[in-house]
Amino acid sequence: MYDFRIVDQLQKIDQDIQRNELKYHQKRVMVSKEFTFDASHHLHCYEGKCKNLHGHTYTAIFGISGYVNDIGLVIDFSEMKQIWKEQIEIYLDHRYLNETLPKMNTSAENMVVWLFEKMEAALADKPNDCRVEFVKLYETPTSYAEARREWMIDE
Template sequence: MFSVPKELKKPTGESLVYCHRRVMVSKEFTFDAAHHLFNYDGKCKALHGHTYRLQIAVSGMLDDRAMAVDFGDIKEIYKNHLEPHLDHRYLNESLPYMNTTAENMVYWIFKQVAQHLPKEREIRIEYVRLYETPTSFAEFRREWE
């Protein structure tokens, strides 16, 4: 059972940071897109589409609000730098020249996010995971760079 607080807590002037370690946060997005594969002898050789699920994970030291990265900042990177190339697009035209496999795409997404992250507090990208179907994904991690 939830009880209604008698008053809202107010800052005391002390640090709001409890964790003094690096923390990872992740945000998930979905987008629909069409593509076809080159040099592939299977049904994905033909034009087809997916509802992709994208996970972007970044880490950093906490700021004075006790946040590593605001989820809204990750969303802004997605909206401004990824979504225009991915959502409801023909990926073979909207992405740089590549075979539009999940493996190639996840690396391109990783590089785009890394390029647009804030530079303070050692914020860095940890991984990008791209689901092509509910049970099949590709992933690229910072330590593999």
């Protein structure tokens, strides 16, 4: 059986724990964040239903790695959300992707590479050696495309 207690006093910085104790390690670690958006598109040169205009509720998952800062964070999840909102989602959510993305066939395979490149560019000026490790783009709950760092950068 576990002992249960209610914390009656939160630790205070510089009193109960010192600032230099906040950083636990110096290892590269990865954090992930998931976003959804709704959009329409169609595929060129495709014989099948997807040649017609249709839509999806997409899910994009970003894996970002780096070294923790002096308080133990690689990148704040709110920073990832801000990048998403300001630099990526504006081209995607409730948009006709064939118009808003660069000239491409708007397949999940092409879009996931574009997502990787947009996030990687946004992280270029961030500290902690942040970099994109992977992006997954779900077109449906059971179908997705993936871009990985080793395929995008290291190959």
